[in-house]
Amino acid sequence: MTLTLEYVQSKSAAKLSGLLPVVRAATEALITRCFYRGVPIVITQGLRTIAEQNNLYAQGRTQAALNKVGLANVKAKPSEPKVTNARGGYSNHNFGVAIDFALLMPDGKNVSWDTKRDGDGDRQADWAEVVEEAKKLGFVWGGDWVSFKDTPHFEMTFGLTTAQYRAGKRPTQAQIDAAFKKINETEGDNAMTPDEKAAFAALEKKVAVLEKNAKMAAIPTWAAAACENAKKAGLLDTTADGSYDFYRMVTIMDRAGLFKKGA
Structure with a gap:
């Protein structure tokens, strides 16, 4: 099928709900910019509830390990692969300032996490192109982390820790305005290569x-x-x-x- 921008946008629409407005704007810009580079993407995670986070945290862990951190009411999933080190309230996804993505395949249905794929034939990995555009928009990439690399992950935390978010602190208006300015300054980069x-x-x-x-x-x-x-x-x-x-x-x-x- 021929993928249109509108179709690609629709694939991610449900995952954008609940994101901080400026993070949502940056995410929408990322989807558009990647599409015009020949790399359609889909947002697989946006805002995640505390319960959802705890269920993810339970993957790859025993019940004893969960009990130790106060999650006795969460069912352990020791046979599944470990996917996160953050329990509920300790992930930036829980506060609407983080997203995960995948590459959308030409059929418009399947997705890929192949970081070396060059679907548009420009001799540059599609994944690297997405990361490049995301950083221009102000996102931090999980693939740059040292202790726990998270290559599908982007976040825009405004310098706040999850502890500060849990305490109710939020980005200042000046920080939000600066982020919107950065997004708007880069919107013209979709000109022809x-x-x-x-x-x-x-x-x-x-x-x-x-x-x-x-x-x-x-x-x-x-x-x-x-x-x-x-x-x-x-x-x-x-x-x-x-x-x-x-x-x-x-x-x-x-x-x-x-x-x-x-x-």
Whole structure:
């Protein structure tokens, strides 16, 4: 299937509920930016309740270990793999300032945690591209941690510890404003890459040849919207007197999102 931005966004919508508004905005920007880099992602975890956190903490631990930290009412799962060192209230997920992600596969259903996968063929691991975009937006990556690496994890804690969050402390308005500013400052980075610009330039040359071959008296109805988008993006001065192939090419480029990316 052909993945659209709207479809990719919908796959993560439920997991964004409960996130701190600025963290949600950064997450939405991350999904969009990664999509335009050819790396669709899905958010697999956002806000996590205390009970959910304790159940995760129980994985890979005995009942005696749980009892020792005051979790006698939580059922141990010693046969399952250990996935976290944080019990309820000790994870940034519990306060809406952390997310986990996975790569969304081309079928739009399956996901992958393959950190070496290069699905868009740009000779850079998709995972690394996501991490790069996340850091630009102000996220801290769990893969940089020393004691317990968590490669699908991003967080934006504003310098607060989980102990401070448990005590009721929250980011200041100045910190939130600064975070929003960082997100807004980077929103223009979705412009075409050098390779895309070169490809677009080559297409422009082909379009010029096509224009000379045959001109149509009026813009076809099916190409009108694409022509408008091309003009709004500043990529074409005029779309009048074009050929059939010209209008077809403009429509294809519009459907591929090139005019939106170059805007």
